[in-house]
Amino acid sequence: MSHPLPRPLTVLPRGPLRGTIALPGDKSISHRALMFSGLAVGESRITGLLEGEDVLATAAAMCAMGADIRRGDDGVWQVAGVGVGGLLQPETALDMGNSGTSTRLLMGLIASHPITATFTGDASLSKRPMGRVIEPLGRMGADFTASPGGRLPLTMRGLCPAVPIEYTLPVASAQVKSAVLLAGLNTPGITRVIEPVPTRDHSERMLAGFGAEVSVEQTDDGRIISIRGEAELAPQEITVPGDPSSAAFWMVAASVVPGSDVTITNVGMNATRAGLVTALRMMGADIDSLDEREVGGEPVADLRVRHAPLSAIEVPPELAPSMIDEYPVLFVAASLAEGRTVARGAEELRVKESDRIAAMATALGACGVSVEEFEDGLAITGTGGDPIRGGARVASKLDHRIAMSMAVAGLASDRGVTVDDVSPVATSYPAFFDTLDAICS
Ligand code: S3P
Numbered sequence: 490m491s492h493p494l495p496r497p498l499t500v501l502p503r504g505p506l507r508g509t510i511a512l513p514g515d516k517s518i519s520h521r522a523l524m525f526s527g528l529a530v531g532e533s534r535i536t537g538l539l540e541g542e543d544v545l546a547t548a549a550a551m552c553a554m555g556a557d558i559r560r561g562d563d564g565v566w567q568v569a570g571v572g573v574g575g576l577l578q579p580e581t582a583l584d585m586g587n588s589g590t591s592t593r594l595l596m597g598l599i600a601s602h603p604i605t606a607t608f609t610g611d612a613s614l615s616k617r618p619m620g621r622v623i624e625p626l627g628r629m630g631a632d633f634t635a636s637p638g639g640r641l642p643l644t645m646r647g648l649c650p651a652v653p654i655e656y657t658l659p660v661a662s663a664q665v666k667s668a669v670l671l672a673g674l675n676t677p678g679i680t681r682v683i684e685p686v687p688t689r690d691h692s693e694r695m696l697a698g699f700g701a702e703v704s705v706e707q708t709d710d711g712r713i714i715s716i717r718g719e720a721e722l723a724p725q726e727i728t729v730p731g732d733p734s735s736a737a738f739w740m741v742a743a744s745v746v747p748g749s750d751v752t753i754t755n756v757g758m759n760a761t762r763a764g765l766v767t768a769l770r771m772m773g774a775d776i777d778s779l780d781e782r783e784v785g786g787e788p789v790a791d792l793r794v795r796h797a798p799l800s801a802i803e804v805p806p807e808l809a810p811s812m813i814d815e816y817p818v819l820f821v822a823a824s825l826a827e828g829r830t831v832a833r834g835a836e837e838l839r840v841k842e843s844d845r846i847a848a849m850a851t852a853l854g855a856c857g858v859s860v861e862e863f864e865d866g867l868a869i870t871g872t873g874g875d876p877i878r879g880g881a882r883v884a885s886k887l888d889h890r891i892a893m894s895m896a897v898a899g900l901a902s903d904r905g906v907t908v909d910d911v912s913p914v915a916t917s918y919p920a921f922f923d924t925l926d927a928i929c930s
Pocket of ligand 1: 664
């Protein structure tokens with residue numbers, strides 16, 4: 490997947506935001522739905538799949554390894570799986586585009602299959618650390634030849650049968666947890682992951698839904714997730730809830746643009762993902778959770794968000810794993826709050842699609858926001874509700890969430906914000922700017 494030409498876009502001050510917003514499917518859940526369906530024996534159907542570039546990279550890779558994946562005219566995806574242990578040798582390199590989740594989870598799957606695969610990605614993905622998955626998967630017996638620093642492009646050779654391990658996560662990462670559990674799927678015996686700090690639990694939930702023997706135990710050392718290998722997965726009907734990480738942009742935009750009143754429907758409210766709602770409410774945001782229900786084994790709700798004056802907070806570091814992808818847009822909320830917001834303990838932001846601490850410090854600083862950068866976060870002194878200055882051209886750094894966050898900043902600015910390249914938005918939220926036009930007067 491070569492990167493398209495940069496697409497600059499200026500977002501002028503606009504608003505209020507009013508109306509109802511339908512979200513794209515959850516990205517994390519969409520990846521997992523394709524991978525697990527691709528490993529089941531028989532045909533699964535997936536409704537509400539996110540049709541963004543990252544998820545399509547996962548679909549292409551699963552097809553390259555033997556799964557049959559098609560989109561029906563009704564938008565429902567049908568997947569005929571190969572069975573656990575049945576993945577085939579891909580004939581060409583697997584192009585992961587911008588997607589860290591595709592890369593790390595698929596590395597887990599391949600680790601316990603007798604196949605060799607090469608992973609490539611775009612300039613952003615090629616800078617991201619893969620050592621965090623190479624290390625545990627290596628212990629299970631997979632062999633890796635990576636680019637310097639444990640990066641892409643890399644070639645790996647899986648081992649079958651692999652060796653089950655017990656692994657304590659050194660970083661709070663759902664991708665690392667999932668990579669080990671997925672390797673465990675085709676490994677004889679019990680593979681165990683201990684997470685001292687809870688991270689998103691979509692893998693464990695969905696694997697259990699597919700019939701794998703997964704147990705989760707809460708202990709003083711953290712959560713222990715165990716999976717029995719040589720599992721058989723049964724095909725499923727899956728409904729993917731809306732992505733809370735995509736809802737985040739509208740939650741903040743409606744909170745900071747005066748007169749706004751939006752209802753975001755079908756928002757995934759899994760507690761391991763809902764940290765931003767907690768943080769924004771602490772700041773004084775007016776967010777009502779309506780019609781709380783379950784979709785596809787995940788809690789969802791409709792969120793009504795109305796403009797409200799925001800106050801600065803110290804963002805509790807323990808919220809970090811449950812809002813790790815939402816910090817860029819939280820920094821925009823902080824830019825319009827009264828007082829100095831301090832967000833620390835979020836050093837993982839430095840190894841996302843971009844260095845999100847540096848990218849947001851530079852972009853907001855260029856828009857006239859007072860920002861102090863730390864190794865593990867930012868402190869931002871907000872305007873107290875007045876628009877930020879804006880009038881700058883900022884870099885999205887091949888990072889969809891920087892592009893969308895700075896678009897929200899543009900709405901709440903005096904002079905607008907030009908994002909140098911909004912094309913990365915297609916990785917997770919292809920309809921973002923259409924929705925913006927539809928709900929902004
Ligand atoms: C994801 C886990 C998180 C998150 C990413 C999606 C997942 O990454 O930032 O966008 O689907 O498992 P880490 O595991 O690196 O924290």
